[in-house]
Amino acid sequence: MSHSLFQQAFDEIRTQVESEDFPASFERADVLERLRHPDRVIRFTVRWIDDEKKVHHTPA
Amino acid sequence: MQYCNAIGPYKGGLRFAPNVCEDEFLFLALEQCLKNALTGLPLGGGKGGARFRTSDHSRHEVLRFCQAFMDEYVRHGGADVDVPAGDIGVGSREIGWLYGRWAKLTGRHVGMLTGKPEELGGIPGRVEATGYGTVRFAMRMLERLDRQIDGLRVTVSGAGNVALYAAERAILEGARVLSLSNSKGTARFGDGGLTREQLDEIKEATAEGTRLEAFAQDRSWLEFAEGTTPWSIECDVALPCATQNELDEPDARLLAAGGTVVVAEGANMPSTAAAVAAMKESGVVLGPGKAANAGGVAVSGFEMIQNATRDPWTRKEVLERLDEVMDEIHERCVQHSGNGKRPDYVRGANVASFYRLGRAIVATGPN
Incomplete structure (x- = not known):
């Protein structure tokens, strides 16, 4: 079994849509490939202070 | 994770849990894109969160964490851009605190989060x-x-x-x-x-x-x-x-x-x-x-409509409209899996949502 949850989800979608006849425009626009990658991944670090006044740096 | 906004603002839950990783967010964001497309509402797909176990912390620590999270997130979100909801570790209390910080930082009262407490524009039945x-x-x-x-x-x-x-x-x-x-x-x-x-x-x-x-x-x-x-x-x-x-x-x-x-x-x-x-x-x-679980995001979609129109919905209206949306989703799945007596819902759900996303992606031009 695949260990990547993303791969598991993407494979299901690919298997289902590959055997379906979609308009040719879908292929020209490469719809499936477009859905393989997110538009963007935003990362930031949350810096916060706990009750003992200690600073934490939590990656998000 | 802003996954795809072809049919609407990025939309998905915020998950605060100790073991979340990028693979989990990618999977959830992709599923969210298709699910949101299936509702028929103008909702794109996204997901986000932080490695933080809400239940391990005092009320004040969670409050400060939510505020610090929003201090960073504020530049990425917005009612027309990216509209998170709650998820694991993020309930209406946390959404309220996140929203309070947003309102304070921006001076605006708009539906940039869903799952809000009703006092802040949340919708009954969410x-x-x-x-x-x-x-x-x-x-x-x-x-x-x-x-x-x-x-x-x-x-x-x-x-x-x-x-x-x-x-x-x-x-x-x-x-x-x-x-x-x-x-x-x-x-x-x-x-x-x-x-x-x-x-x-x-x-x-x-x-x-x-x-x-x-x-x-x-x-x-x-x-x-x-x-x-x-x-x-x-x-x-x-x-x-x-x-x-x-x-x-x-x-x-x-x-x-x-x-x-x-x-x-x-x-x-x-x-x-x-x-x-x-x-x-x-x-x-x-x-x-x-x-089958698209009802949550559908009602989040209603909350966005409620906030945009400033016209509150009743619980009765929400639950009636929820059932209609679920029935519509069911119908789409049946139609897109050959209208059989025993529909292949897995196929129907994937094909129906892919159709909607695909048409929007084609309409925006292939890039």
Whole structure:
């Protein structure tokens, strides 16, 4: 079994849509490939202070 | 994770949990894109969160964490850009604090988060929406097979909002709810099923942080079977409402052998790929999460409409419209899987949502 949850989800979608006849425009626009990658991944670090006044740096 | 905004602003839950990783967010965001497309509402797909276990921290620590999170997030979100909701570790209290910080930083009162407390523009019925919607979807699946939910035996996994409100709706529709569960084991109820009053007791206890196994200790009407899942209990309808990959191939075979007719997923991808294949092979009809649990995000969509129009909805309106949306999703799945007597909902859900996303992506130009 695949260990990547993303791969598991993407494979299901690919298997289902590959055997379906979609308009040719879908292929020209490469719809499936477009859905393989997110538009963007935003990362930031949350810096916060706990009750003992200690600073934490939590990656998000 | 801003995944795809072809049909609307990025939309998905914020998850605060200690073990979240990029793979999990990618999977959830992708599922969210298709699910949101399936609702028919103008909602794109996204997901986000942080490695933070809300329940490990004091009220003030959670407040400061939410504020610090928003201090960073503020530049990325907005009612027309990216509209998160709650998820694991992020309830209406946290959404309220996140929203309060946003309002303070921007000076604006707009629907840039959903799942808000009603005092801040939240919509009634949001908490129930996912679970209620999942049962509605299961009812439609049963009808297609000339069955009614009334009197049927239903097993539910999980003990969060999805599970509790799926159980509530199932009881309201006359079904016998035989189980709830958590990561430690399964709470089993007698053959007559859980009553509404007993469920209310469980809801109250879990809201205060009591776990099912502790709750079961001094009560005779339920038995907590440690280390088990609900899938060995004979049932007509199974509702996995806990977490991803909680139902594997042997579980699917057990369900089939026990005569289960319908499985409707309240959680996201609770069935492994092998379990999905086993159910298909053995004739158990499966309603996949991206269809069956779309009620939550649909009601989030209503909240966005409510905030944009400044015209509050009543709980009755919300629940009526929720059922309509679930029925529409069911219809789309049936249409896109060949209109058969026993529809392949997995296929229907994927194809229908891919159609909608694809048409929008084509319309924006291929880049």
